[in-house]
Amino acid sequence: MEISYDLHIHSCLSPCGDDEMTPWNLVGMAKVLGLDAIALTDHNTAKNCPAFLQVAAAAGIRALPGMELNTSEEIHTVCLFRKLENALAFDRYVWRRRLAQGKKFTLTCRTYETSRLCLEISGSWGKRIRRSVRWKSCSSMRLT
Numbered sequence: 679m680e681i682s683y684d685l686h687i688h689s690c691l692s693p694c695g696d697d698e699m700t701p702w703n704l705v706g707m708a709k710v711l712g713l714d715a716i717a718l719t720d721h722n723t724a725k726n727c728p729a730f731l732q733v734a735a736a737a738g739i740r741a742l743p744g745m746e747l748n749t750s751e752e753i754h755t756v757c758l759f760r761k762l763e764n765a766l767a768f769d770r771y772v773w774r775r776r777l778a779q780g781k782k783f784t785l786t787c788r789t790y791e792t793s794r795l796c797l798e799i800s801g802s803w804g805k806r807i808r809r810s811v812r813w814k815s816c817s818s819m820r821l822t
Contacts, residue, residue: 686756692746695720730743
C-alpha cells in the first residue's frame with residue numbers, strides 16, 4: 679500500500695513560516711496535494727498541534743503532532759509523537775530551557791545535546807525519526 683505523506687511541516691509559529699501558514703491552510707494544502715498523512719513540526723514548539731490535529735481529523739487526513747528541536751549544537755531534529763499530550767508535555771519541557779535570539783524570537787534548547795535528546799525522546803515522549811544538519815540550503819535525511 680502506497681501513501682503520500684509530509685512529516686516535516688512548519689506553521690506560522692516557526693521562524694521560517696509566515697502568517698498564512700495556519701493549521702487550517704496547511705491541512706487545506708495537504709488535501710489539495712492528495713497527502714494521506716502529515717505532521718506539524720514547528721521549531722521548538724508544539725503549540726499549534728491541537729488545532730492542526732483537529733482540522734486534519736475533520737479533513738480526513740492522518741496527522742501527527744511533532745516538533746523540530748534545535749539542539750545546542752544547532753542540529754535540527756524532527757521529533758514525532760503518538761499522542762498530543764506527549765507532544766505538549768515535551769513542549770513545556772523545551773519551553774523551560776529556551777534561549778531567545780534573533781528577530782522572530784527563535785528558540786534554541788540551550789541545554790540539549792543531540793545524544794541526550796535522542797535518548798530522552800525515545801524513552802519519555804515519542805520517536806525521533808529524522809535528523810537534518812543544515813548546510814546552506816541542503817539537508818541530509820536518515821531514518822532511524
